[in-house]
Amino acid sequence: MPGLFHQLWIATLIVSATVLIHLLGLDALQSIVRWHLSRFIGWLALDRLLVPLGIVMGLFVLHGIEIWLYAVIYWHGHMLGSLEEALYFSTSAYSTVGETGALLPVNWRIVGVLESINGMLLIGWSTAFLFQILNHLMGEEEGRHSLPKGAIARGRRRGPPKA
Numbered sequence: 001m002p003g004l005f006h007q008l009w010i011a012t013l014i015v016s017a018t019v020l021i022h023l024l025g026l027d028a029l030q031s032i033v034r035w036h037l038s039r040f041i042g043w044l045a046l047d048r049l050l051v052p053l054g055i056v057m058g059l060f061v062l063h064g065i066e067i068w069l070y071a072v073i074y075w076h077g078h079m080l081g082s083l084e085e086a087l088y089f090s091t092s093a094y095s096t097v098g099e100t101g102a103l104l105p106v107n108w109r110i111v112g113v114l115e116s117i118n119g120m121l122l123i124g125w126s127t128a129f130l131f132q133i134l135n136h137l138m139g140e141e142e143g144r145h146s147l148p149k150g151a152i153a154r155g156r157r158r159g160p161p162k163a
Helices: 004-039 044-076 083-094 106-137
Strands: none
Touching (some): 044 083, 044 106
């Protein structure tokens, strides 16, 4: 029966893993967008649909991986009765939906609560990432960025990205 410090240690390890997954995933998404924009010049009308859709789907996959990580830990640790129940609990906690009917054992509930805080922060990070990338690509932001500024802005003729 793990105590409070054990729960905090486990939660810290999981939070660290999800933050690392998220960081690497966001970097990969940005690289994919950069690759796409450098190779598919002239698809402006389609890019206004594909780029945001691709980023959102990529973020959805990232959050799915992070939710599954928690679910597998709950299931493998026999904290919930089935993988489906663990996944349902994890999705509800991560998204901060709240009450699911599934409850972690008392000696693991701190991990579940910290999953909610972790999920809220990662979803906020994703929102900021999405806004920053789209704002930059649509030509509204000043400053340095690794993606071509205004690459999918309305009325802009596309050419090779400028260095």
